[in-house]
Amino acid sequence: MIFGRVKPLDAILATAEKKSLHRSLGAFQLTMLGIGAVIGTGIFVLTAEAAQKAGPGMMLSFVIAGFVCAVAALCYAEMAAMVPVSGSAYTYSYAVMGELIAWMVGWALILEYAVAAGAVSVGWSGYVVGLIEHTFHMDIPNFLTRGPYDGGVVNLPAMLIAALVTWLLVIGTKESATVNAVLVAIKVAALTLFIILSVPVMNMDGFSPFAPLGFAGISAAAASIFFAYVGFDAVSTAAEETKNPQRNMPIGLIGSLAICTIFYMLVAAGVIGTVGAQPVTAGNIPIAQGGIALAPGSTELSAQCAALAKAGTEAVTCSKEALAWTLREIGWPQIGNLLGLAAGLALPSVILMMMFGQTRIFFVMSRDGLLPDFFSKVHPVYKTPHVITILTGIFVALFAAFFPVGILADISNSGTLFAFAAVSIAVIVLRRTDPTRKRPFRTPAIMVTAPIAIIGCMYLFWSLGSDTKLMFVAWATVGLIVYFAYSRNRSHVGRGIVDVAEDDAAVPPQPVPPLPGAPTPGGKDA
Template sequence: MIFGRVKPLDAILATAEKKSLHRSLGAFQLTMLGIGAVIGTGIFVLTAEAAQKAGPGMMISFIIAGVVCAFAALCYAEMASMVPVSGSAYTYSYAVMGELIAWMVGWALILEYAVAAGAVSVGWSGYVIGLIEHTFHVDIPASLVTGPFDGGLINLPAMLIAALVTWLLVIGTKESATVNAILVAIKITALTVFIILAVPVMNSAQFSPFAPTGVIGVSMAAASIFFAYVGFDAVSTAAEETKNPQRNMPIGLIGSLAICTIFYLLVAAGVIGAPGLSTQPVTDAMGHALEPGSRELAAQCASRAAEGFKDVVCSKEALAFTLREIGWPQIGNLLGLAAGLALPSVILMMMFGQTRIFFVMSRDGLLPAAFSKIHPKFNTPHVITIITGIAVALFAAFFPVGQLANISNSGTLFAFAAVSIAVMVIRKTDPTRKRPFKTPFVFITAPIAILGCLYLFISLDHKSIILFLIWAAVGLLVYFGYSRSRSHVGRGIVDVSEHQAYEELDPPVPGTH
């Protein structure tokens, strides 16, 4: 039976116990790690995307996405404290629901990480180009800094940053704990400064009409905004390096989520309430909101800008744009600089996560052994890193940020739903196992998480849903055509050095050194 191919939980835990990473992270470091992983392109860039879909109603969208993540986080917390090993959703699924589900989760995580890295690259490009144009008073041709869907030809800056991060990963440059802490501080400082300057001058009239596109628009914005929360599950990948994971993992997961939600709501309020700006959707002649990242929206934005309209939804750097327009141009430029400095670390984390998933799946026999080949000099999985880097660069070069975020969300929502199911399954199949953290009211909490993920999934645009279904179908073909017959678990092979795969590839985490 396919569903019978599980990696025994005891074996996974025994391997981790036998050769575990140094446990040095406390609740505070985990919370900081979570905030560092979560705050990125989502809030810096997708604010404009959400405004085009829901107008000021995006405030509700942030809350909806945050609540769904909170329920999913509670399920993650139980699995992470009970199975404190690397691998996140892929490992949990393999141990609880078997190989086929684990394969599909791993396949979905490829969408989460690789496409998300492309989205962050595009977001970085928007802020850096805005910074250059406003600092040096130059006008860079739009054809070279936006993809074809946005009315340009190719997004060269986004492509170049993806290539640079790939090169850094190949030669083995890792973020140190100090650098990571500094970048987290830069991002939080930038958002704090924005809140301090923008919130006090809010004009309540800007919030009306509050939901011009109705419930559907708010739901679609929530599905996009969900991208702004992706990353909290990265905390669970640090389980092996956590002191007292039974206590600290849940605090790190839910604490980082709560802090980020408060930041997001305050930032969104500052953008919406900015006097003189509009966060209402740009519409066509029939009064229908135009699709974000479309040529039609780009053309309409250009004509409205020529007429003197100041639409947040038309900006590629919404927060910097808002500050410049409310009388803080230099601070706006500094915020653009902060995004330019901090976002590459998010790209690196996303691409690293992608190579790790590929690497571990390869070590399990589900993907070709070449994917887990280590470079003799740099001691990194160079083959899969380069393949991933090429894919990310192409995504970033030709697709708009919103479309990439939505496609990434489809994979993430599938993985989160799988973990929520796994929590309920293991409660039934292994009720006596020690659970240091128990998801409260699990048979209520987990179904709410699953239904929340499903609700956000069906609220995605049709293109993203169709692409996910195609991706899933391809994944099934690869599994039954290649992976199933070569699986180590299926062939009865116990890879005793498997845990070393995680250790070789895990990046330094704040507090590790």
């Protein structure tokens, strides 16, 4: 049953074979593409989360997460080069491991995209609210800018940006490649300026103790920080357009991830060495003296942070705009405001791409009969899949309104890790079942690389919080119920309806075209 109902790979590839893409990308271009796709939201909004989980040890967390991404990317690249069509990990799984696994991967990708869009919306809110408060010297009430877990009632700015992006996607407003390139440059420039201003004034005392919560804390932070790396599959899906992909793909993938890891470690070092990054504890008792670190995203942590703020001893782990807050603390308030402005300008495009990716996955699943046809309805005027876009927007706005960024990022990571593990398994399976098929890129040392990728994804998944894992299990259970109650009986493959070719003409006009340095429908700029 699990490996039955495999969608014929030849049918999936029929369209791709009609397309002849010019091979023009070298190792340097791939590396730059990867850096543009990876550096983004995660480092802006999850630094405080990582510090609360690992303290200064979060520097090692970046290395662990980057390594798992690298081996997963090499597996992803082989599948992306073989099956260069829409649907990403869902399509790959359908072609190799059958409908049930494909359904579960697609169901997990809903977590990846929709919840991640909510996480970025919350991150955007933190930076924009901080920018407004410090620029205009005003205090916006927390109950309007934070969810219940963060000591507020509802995060209205996060809801508003999610609603705005939904509206833009419905009307089909296009974002040019030039604008996207400028936004990527703004993010990279902001982080570079942060490093230039913070690293030279580091105090090594901030690095001790390095791992206050032990290796378990470092692992937990790595599982959260994974959010800061995802987007590397933008490189993986460029295999068709790469000169000598067998040589250049590994260079581009590993090179971009290595550079991003160094970048992230320097940012983390700047935070740790200037304002410190020790976890906030109950009663503010040091961990060395028996203090208990409070869980990120908990009401207890929010209450303790409020107490610290009243005492005038705020911690970076309490900040909703960690990097801007750090610059203000070390004497660069205006530069901190500029960094907040950079985040405010750049992050909405990330939300837009994530929500677009979500609607694309829904559309492909609906086209396969696994979801109702109305999910793929196209607006008569705007020519966009408005029904599923609005539905996605409602859920993203609700996630953003009531949950903190760390919890949302972890839930998103659970779906992403599941999907990447499935792709890594699919590569091994397809090597055995279809060894003669043309592979523009072959994963090096597949019997070593793929198992490491699978184990790495499982390790990071296991390092997530117990609440996150339970939520993923609950989500997967709901997915199985929906599959057996509805999708299995309506599946086109199950009913013997298999197209000879999946023509992209069947897909509604994309409201956002593929952008250089932006995530493809298989990934996100995190």
